[in-house]
Amino acid sequence: MIGQELLAGLLIPFLGTSLGAACVFVMKKELSPHVQKALLGFASGVMVAASVWSLLIPAMEESASLGSWSFLPAVVGFWAGTLFLLGLDHAIPHLHLHAQQAEGPHSHFSKTVMMALAVTLHNIPEGMAVGVVLAGWLAGGGDISFSAALALSIGIAIQNFPEGAIVSMPLKAAGAGRTKAFGLGVLSGAVEPVGGALTIVFAGLVLPVLPYLLVFAAGAMLYVVVEELIPEMSEGTHTDIGVVCFAVGFTLMMALDVALG
16 A cells, blocks of 8 residues: 555656646647746746745754754755755756756757756756655654645646646757657656655655755755746746746645645
8 A cells, every 4th residue: 555655656746747748749839938937937836835835844843853953954954955956957968948058068968858958957856855755754754644745746746747848849849759859758757756766765764864855855946946947937028927827836735735734
């Protein structure tokens, strides 16, 4: 039973990305700028709410025994997660949506591969987040329940669906065939269950440092939101659609976490 629950927790977000990437087979045109802004705003809202309700708040609760120093794991973990993603951002060549110049070290990768790597990069903390919450549940980490982990998985899957479309459609527009665009979109999300599974493998080491790991994932996720999603949401002609969809994503994830967690 536990094995089935773990498999579901790990694969639900990946399923969301795969279904979104499959849009390349049913949609003829690339997503309009307004739709892209809406989807990016929605994804940002989900990730911020997940960082707060599913990761930061549980980490604070786990650290309550430290008294006036209960903030320490949150501060240390948050900075560790931020610096980890900052390091990956500089170490992995990638190309953001609508960007003209690639980031990271020089490479001879094609534009389509570089765009897929950009999404893979920001999927890493999402996989870590699901993995560490599942690992905390397995290790008996305080108030962390399977329902809380499931709520996080579902929330990430919901925002992964439009994210998968945002990956596959521009790849097709950039010259990749439908099958290749779909494959790269799916592969960009494969890092999530892999990262989550690797975290669970070391579940025996999680409980003593669980607050640090929870906030590590939160810091990494918020780095992605601020460094990538919000700037892309704000590019071009001004519109409020991204902000409105941010609020939709935030409240949806918050409701999921409270209702299921």
